[in-house]
Amino acid sequence: MFWRSDGGSLNPDEMDVGAYILSEYIPAKPLVGNLELCFTGEQQATSEACVQLRCGEALNFPFARPDSQPRAVAIRGSKVLVAADKATETKRVVELTLESLFDYEPGDTIGVLPSNKTGVVDHLLHRLELTDQADTTFHLKLALNCAKKNAKLPAHIPATTSPREILTHCLSLNFVPQKQLLSALAGFTINDKERSFLACLSSKQAAEHYQNLILEQGLLFMDILDLCENCRPPLAFLVEHLPRLLPRPYSIANSPLEAGNQELRVIYSVLRRKPGVTTNMLEAKAERSTPQKPTEVVIYPRVSNAFRYTEQDLGSNQILIAVGTGLAPFLGFLAHKxxxxxxxxxxxxxxxxxxxxxxxxxxxxxxxxxxxWQESSVLERLRMCHSRGESPSYVQQMLAEEAEDLVKFLLKPETVLYLCADGAKISKSIANGLSLCLQKALHLTEEEASRQLKELKTQGKYREDVWL
Ligand SMILES: Cc1cc2nc3c(=O)[nH]c(=O)nc-3n(C[C@H](O)[C@H](O)[C@H](O)COP(=O)(O)OP(=O)(O)OC[C@H]3O[C@@H](n4cnc5c(N)ncnc54)[C@H](O)[C@@H]3O)c2cc1C
Known part of the structure; x- marks a missing residue:
């Protein structure tokens, strides 16, 4: 079942791919395979938690602190902070307490290494007719007839691995399929209708269908395979062309002074339908974790930037603006203060x-x-608003209501504004709201206000953390 962005669903059993085949089209140039798998015949012993670490130094972990490597840490606890609510489309929010093996300050972020769901991997192994060889080790090599100049082995695949291991830990399965990939998939099905559908969807002539099915309804690579049940791309082709399963960043949501640097907390939200790869993995691991037998996740500390609150900031002022889970880093700032x-x-x-x-x-x-915190003057001012219910209200409106006060406070030399929102759109609306505040309080034109906001950013007085 595919869930459309408008909340409706698309059932693959009911969807007729034939309806998307044009009478005339020119397929996109297909991706070609340049790799071969050499199975060793040996069974892999149980796979470790951090498979990508076996790839050696050539493989970077995005924004990793220079002195640190991803490590498996114990889940010490989990707590539901917000229950999902269908009526208001509120997402479930969970706080996870993890063992910490490094120093950090509030505002710092960690990278979490995801893994694909066991059921999805099993399903794909079955489709690729690799169930019997799922745990047999292989190594990769360039194909003898490789036509591509500078063809290389992918850096995110260990020298010796197994089908189950790479499909679980190294390759992304939930990604937007590009047209050249669709065109290549057309060559891997024996079914005429599926072949025409895939080839047509890759063509310029079917741009409208691509827009509708892939970009609007959000069909991902695995959804396409579900639709085309006879399509069996070789594993070597997938290893070459599926993107790397990348770590996801999460903000630390507590102060190291609360936990003596021994623990850290992160807060994540989960989509009700079609949850993301990492959040789904965290949910499953948190559920299985017990104090006697904690489950583990692989994390690493990311390099710090100006979006943090340290002892040096105790004497300065902060304007903290957040929407939803974007409050997470500020919980760390305020606990630290x-x-x-x-x-x-x-x-x-x-x-x-x-x-x-x-x-x-x-x-x-x-x-x-x-x-x-407001009672104890850790927070001097606390303003909250809610977008659902009787009186819709947005952060921008709250800012506008006290524009003069806000701008006066912001322009003090010791004040820094921090904005954290889960999405570029929200962050942009709040920036527009701030621009309106500047226009109103300082009698500026729109252009002058936007110049001033830019200047505040350059001076480090306006710091943003946008979770895309
Ligand atoms: C600097 C930085 C800090 C971040 N800190 C946090 C944090 O503290 N807490 C946190 O929850 N996230 C945070 N994020 C976002 C986080 O990294 C992931 O992108 C998010 O949790 C979804 O990851 P996933 O692997 O589960 O989803 P994917 O499998 O990558 O999901 C695919 C798509 O589904 C959508 N999606 C999935 N889950 C959600 C969701 N919960 N809400 C909205 N859309 C979703 C997105 O459109 C996403 O592109 C941060 C991002 C950045 C860049």
Whole structure:
């Protein structure tokens, strides 16, 4: 079953691929295979947690701190912060406590190495007629008749591996299939209708169908295979052309002073239908983890940037703006400030203002904690709004309501504005809201305000973390 972006569903059993075949079309130039698999006949012993680490130094982990490698760490606990709600389209939000093997500051991020779902991998192994060889080791080599100049073995595949291992840990299965790949898949089915469908979908003439099925309805590579049940691409072709399964970044949502650097917390949201690869994996692992037998995830610390709150920031002011799970890093900022204030009571502390938006009051993460921080003056100002319910309200509207105050506070030399939102669109609307505040408070034109925002960014007074 495929879930469309509008919430409806598309059933592969009911979908007739024949309806998408044009009478005339020219297929895109197909991708070709340049690799061969050489099976050794040996069975692989159980696969380790971090398979991609076996690829050697040629393989980088994006934004990894220079001194650190991905490591398996224990899941120490998990807690549902927000329950999913169909009526308001609220996503389930979970807080995960992990063992930590490195130093960090609030605002830092970790990379989490995902793995594909066992059921999906088994299904694909079956389709590729590799169930019997699923755990047999092989190595890759360039095909004898390889026509491509500079053809290379993919850096994200270990020298010796097995079909199950690479389909689980190294290759992305949920990706948007490009036209050249579709054209190549047409060559791997014995069914005429499927072949015509795939070839046609890759053509310029069927651009409208590609737009509709792939870009709008969101059919991914595995969905296409489900639709074309006779399509059996060779594993060597998939190893060459499927993208690498990449780590996903998550913000640390606590202060190291709370856990003595021994633990860290991350907060993630899960799509109700068609959850993502990493969030789905985290959900499954969290469910299986017990204090006696904790499950593990592979993580690494990412390089820090200016989006963090350290001891040096205790005397400065912050304007924190977040939507939804975007509050996660600020929970770390504020917990850190609270701890530092207690440790250094004689130290002058700056003021923190927080603007947070969520679909409903229940969807505001750690609402009680936020109110307690307001009580104890860790937070001087706390503004919350909810986009669903009786009176729709957005963060931009809250900012506009106190534009003069906000701009005055922002322009103080010791104030820094931090914005964290899960999506470029939200981040852009809030930036527009801030521009309106500048226009209103400082009597600027739209152009002048946008120049000033740019300047604030250059000066490091406006720092953004956008989760794409
Ligand atoms: C610097 C940075 C920090 C981040 N910090 C966090 C964090 O603290 N918490 C957090 O939850 N995420 C965070 N993200 C996003 C995170 O890295 C993943 O992109 C997200 O969890 C989905 O990963 P996935 O592998 O489950 O989904 P994929 O398999 O990659 O999902 C495919 C597509 O499904 C959609 N999708 C999947 N899950 C969601 C979701 N929950 N909400 C909306 N769309 C979704 C997306 O469109 C995505 O492109 C951060 C991103 C960046 C760049």
């Amino acid at each position: 609270e701890k530092l204030k207690k440790q250094q009571p004689q130290q002058k502390t700056g003021h923190s203002w927080l603007y947070i938006g969520a679909k409903t009051p229940e969807a505001i993460l750690k609402r009680e904690q936020l109110m307690a």
